[in-house]
Amino acid sequence: MSFFGSMTTAVTGIRAQSSALGHISDNIANSQTVGFKRTDTSFQDIVTASSSRNHLPGAVLAAPAFTNTVQGSIDASETPTHMAINGEGFFIVSQQVATVDGAPVFDGVNYYTRRGDFSMDKNGFLVNGAGYTLQGLEIDPVTGNPVGDTPSRIQIDRDFLAANNTGTISYKANLPTWPKTVNADPAIANSELLTVGRFTPAPADLSVISAANEGVFLDNSLSGGAVTAYDALGAPANVQFRWAKVDNAAGGGDTWNLFYKTDDSATGAQDKWVNIGQDYAF
Known part of the structure; x- marks a missing residue:
């Protein structure tokens, strides 16, 4: 050498x-x-x-x-448009090359990537961190099958959608045999019940609870949690519930009523809690 x-x-x-x-x-x-x-x-x-x-x-x-074909790790993300491929395959993307009159212009070439950190840009396109725009196939809304075989850029309509008010609430609860309310005393018969006699003056029925009677009502009922509902304008409202045991028939079942708060700012004789009007017997 x-x-x-x-x-x-x-x-x-x-x-x-x-x-x-x-x-x-x-x-x-x-x-x-x-x-x-x-x-x-x-x-x-x-x-x-x-x-x-x-x-x-x-x-x-x-x-x-x-190692382009090796499966990478999949991490959790709080961004709903982030995606990952578990297995083989690539995202089909395209590249923006210019902007004309505020609209993006693409080069018309299909590229392939595993990078799925997509987010929506100002035009409604899904763009990943490398600047490539996601493409896909249109899905038939009835059959769920792809329409055609030529991918196109996915653009999400950014127009405002009409708000839908809450019409139905699905609600489940477990109720105790003996409600531990403030006034419930095992030594006093029927002390766990909410009756019209609890109030002064006594109302005709328990269909509504006024703001003036709220303190007595809270002492003789149990919290039923709360849910978020929406009005016709899309504004959220915190709907609170309370359960009250209203009857304890001898040798029979217990009867409960469910109430919801209708007006948090009510005062005096104004209605603050409303009975949904249905007896639940157990």
């Missing part, structure tokens, strides 16, 4: 290790990059033709080994 040959072999080895370190550095720098796949290093020996009288030194090369 000549001096030049030995230097050549050493230099190629250094270059190969330098490439490997570059791959490692790139992997570390992009460890938190969405959709990034590591690059491994494959070393290749160069074997030269030699004879019994003459030996030519070899060399070594470093080649990148890409």
Whole structure:
């Protein structure tokens, strides 16, 4: 081996290790990059033709080994438009190249990526962190089958939708045999019941509870939790519920009524709690 040959072999080895370190550095720098796949290093020996009288030194090369087809980790996200592919496949995306009269212009080329951190831009397109726009197939709303086989850019209508007021509330509850209200006393018969006689003056019935009688009502009922409902303008409202045991028939079942708060700002004789008007017997 000549001096030049030995230097050549050493230099190629250094270059190969330098490439490997570059791959490692790139992997570390992009460890938190969405959709990034590591690059491994494959070393290749160069074997030269030699004879019994003459030996030519070899060399070594470093080649990148890409892992684009390797499944990456799937992390949770609070963004509803973030997506991940579990298994084989790619997202089909396109690239915006210009803007004309405020509208984006695309190059018409399909690209493929595993990066799924999509978010909606000002035009309603789903764009990932690398700036590529998501494409997909239209779905028939009746059959649920894809329409056609040519992907197009997914654009979400950003116009305001008409608000729908809450019409029905699904509600479930477990009620105790003995309600531990403020006034309930096991030593006093029927002390756990809410009756018109609790109030002064006594109302005709328990269809509504006035603001003036709210204190007595709260002392003789149990919290039933709360749900959020929406009015015709889409404004949220906190609907609170309370349960009251209203009858304890001898040898029979217990009867409960459910109330909801209708006006949090009611005062005096104004209605504050309303009975839904149905007896629940157990």
